[in-house]
Amino acid sequence: MIYKILLICVNIFHVNTFSLNMQINNEIQKPLYRYWNCIGFENIMDDHIINNKPFKFEVGSIPLITWQNDDKKLVSTLNACKHMGSKLDSGSICNGNLYCPYHGIKHTIEDSCGIIKKHDGKIWWSYNPIDNNIPTIPYFNDSTYVSTYLTFDMKESLPFCIYNSLDLNHPEFVHNGLGFGSNIAPENYKTYLNNPEKLGISFDYITKSSIKAINYDMKIKDRTANYNEVIYPSTSWSKVSSINDIEKNIIIGVSMLPLKENLTRWYITLRHNYMSDIVGKEIMKHATKYILNQDKSQFEKQIKNNKLKEFISWRQGLKYEYHMIPLRNYYNDYKFPSIDDFIIELSKDNW
Ligand code: FES
Ligand SMILES: [Fe+2]
Numbered sequence: 001m002i003y004k005i006l007l008i009c010v011n012i013f014h015v016n017t018f019s020l021n022m023q024i025n026n027e028i029q030k031p032l033y034r035y036w037n038c039i040g041f042e043n044i045m046d047d048h049i050i051n052n053k054p055f056k057f058e059v060g061s062i063p064l065i066t067w068q069n070d071d072k073k074l075v076s077t078l079n080a081c082k083h084m085g086s087k088l089d090s091g092s093i094c095n096g097n098l099y100c101p102y103h104g105i106k107h108t109i110e111d112s113c114g115i116i117k118k119h120d121g122k123i124w125w126s127y128n129p130i131d132n133n134i135p136t137i138p139y140f141n142d143s144t145y146v147s148t149y150l151t152f153d154m155k156e157s158l159p160f161c162i163y164n165s166l167d168l169n170h171p172e173f174v175h176n177g178l179g180f181g182s183n184i185a186p187e188n189y190k191t192y193l194n195n196p197e198k199l200g201i202s203f204d205y206i207t208k209s210s211i212k213a214i215n216y217d218m219k220i221k222d223r224t225a226n227y228n229e230v231i232y233p234s235t236s237w238s239k240v241s242s243i244n245d246i247e248k249n250i251i252i253g254v255s256m257l258p259l260k261e262n263l264t265r266w267y268i269t270l271r272h273n274y275m276s277d278i279v280g281k282e283i284m285k286h287a288t289k290y291i292l293n294q295d296k297s298q299f300e301k302q303i304k305n306n307k308l309k310e311f312i313s314w315r316q317g318l319k320y321e322y323h324m325i326p327l328r329n330y331y332n333d334y335k336f337p338s339i340d341d342f343i344i345e346l347s348k349d350n351w
Pocket of ligand 1: 081082083084085086100101102103104105
């Protein structure tokens with residue numbers, strides 16, 4: 001009886017926070033460049049530092065560049081020279097300053113555009129960040145976990161990549177074959193909508209024999225316990241545990257970076273505390289790649305005309321999509337980060 005009352009309370013809580021969330025969402029969106037954007041893994045940056053070369057990157061269509069100065073600080077600026085507009089990525093670094101290849105003008109920390117930081121094995125950039133905290137994939141700094149880093153370019157917009165990450169219906173169709181997808185329904189679907197910037201779902205998912213065989217170090221009986229979370233705007237992570245071996249976890253975290261309207265780079269952190277030796281780690285990496293390639297091939301089939309996509313999408317809903325309403329709300333005002341908008345912002349700031 002007490003259990004039943006508790007259950008009713010939990011359900012009421014879900015409904016209330018759900019409507020609360022709907023109201024808050026529209027107030028939180030700021031341009032993407034005001035959030036932390038993952039622009040690569042630390043080891044790529046380290047290679048550039050060792051070779052004394054700048055590292056170029058783009059956030060949407062904003063061209064940027066970073067290098068390390070003599071105080072061992074990462075400096076970022078536009079990949080465009082303040083003299084006659086040369087790109088700076090083939091420039092040279094001397095005494096921690098970046099020199100333009102065209103006429104040699106010096107760029108220093110005084111020319112900074114945005115802030116650049118290292119965190120959780122990745123490099124992050126933000127312009128005038130709303131929040132100092134950079135999103136973290138769970139079990140960062142936990143020495144019992146091993147981490148593998150992967151990069152995937154997905155032919156899909158950032159919002160639709162995020163929708164995919166909380167889409168419980170696609171595994172049956174997309175992650176078939178050796179993937180984990182099954183036509184047996186998930187159980188215990190619950191939503192966690194009580195935070196204006198974070199949204200999660202949990203569910204138990206049937207375990208196919210192929211998945212049991214791969215996870216040889218985990219005792220999986222029938223189902224895995226899953227929790228998936230999105231942190232607005234670019235982070236998504238999921239945790240899979242065995243219901244009967246609950247201390248063992250695998251986390252797949254994705255830090256997304258939009259490169260074009262319909263092209264999003266996924267910086268993937270794979271983290272687990274079992275199958276942690278070289279062989280186990282390799283198996284986990286290849287299994288993850290296999291699954292991500294299944295998503296990649298679906299993304300290639302997605303409509304590329306954004307007007308048509310907006311016009312046609314979400315006319316029809318499916319089960320297990322209760323959380324999609326607030327999730328889609330997050331992206332109501334989302335705009336692909338364009339250099340045109342960024343120039344307006346820089347002008348306002350007298351940059
Ligand atoms: S264009 Fe860079 S120094 Fe002239
Ligand atoms: Fe998927």
